[in-house]
Amino acid sequence: MHIKHDWAVNFDEEQFITFHGESFARLLQNSTRRETLRQAVSEMTQAVKPAACWDTFPIQKFTHEKLVLANGVRIGGGPVVQVIGGAEKLMVAICTAGPAADKVIAAAQKQKDLFKTMLLNDLAAWAVDMVRQQVCLQFETGTRQQGLRVSAPLSPGESVWSIKEQAILFSLLDAGQIGVSLSPSMVMTPLKSLSMIMGFGAQPMGVEGASNCDFCSIKERCAYRRLRPVMQPS
Secondary structure (H helix, E strand, C coil): CEEECCCCCCCCHHHHHHHHHHHHHHHCCCHHHHHHHHHHHHHHHHHCCCEEEEEEEEEEEECCCEEEECCCCEEECCCHHHHHCCCCEEEEEEEECCHHHHHHHHHHHHCCCHHHHHHHHHHHHHHHHHHHHHHHHHHHHHHHHCCCEECCCECCCCCCCCHHHHHHHHHHCCHHHHCCEECCCCCEECCCEEEEEEEEECCCCCCCCCCHHHHCCCHHHCHHHHHCCCCCCC
16 A cells, blocks of 8 residues: 655635635625635645555456456446446545644634634645645556556545445555544544545546546536646646
């Protein structure tokens, strides 16, 4: 299993405002709210301690709805076979923004500062997505340098792929080494964490060149998706 902590997480206030649209920008014309944003960015910048772990597993076969790994583990439902189909191996990863991100959010909640809590939540979610994008970019770049193809990434719960499948991904990785755990109700700790898969191999994949956003159940009403920077492999 591979582990890496030195991911770049940099918050750009103007980009963050753009993500949230014109009505949010108008709210920030109030100097108090704008200062709250500055405080939230500063606190989350200090709190985020990004980490990711990942490993790869041979795929034995594909059934109608699931892929079967060489170790017998079955993963699937939703768009999994549609996206991963054709892969010879599966990459499984878990990413996190770290436990301190949850703590600064909880502190704002305790103070009943709803606006700041919202800002911190969004910043922490952005942070873990930055980690995800970098993991995907690093893996895709290395895979293509070997002359192989790679599928789009998928995360349980972000599409019609059941959140319950997260337990299977956690069974394949020792996420405790980056401080991430999963409860019986499929809640990750730290909360700002995520799991994902990507297929790779010599043959064409079911879906290549797309992001996880393309399979998300709220993609049509998500302003963040429309404005999210796309990281391209070199």
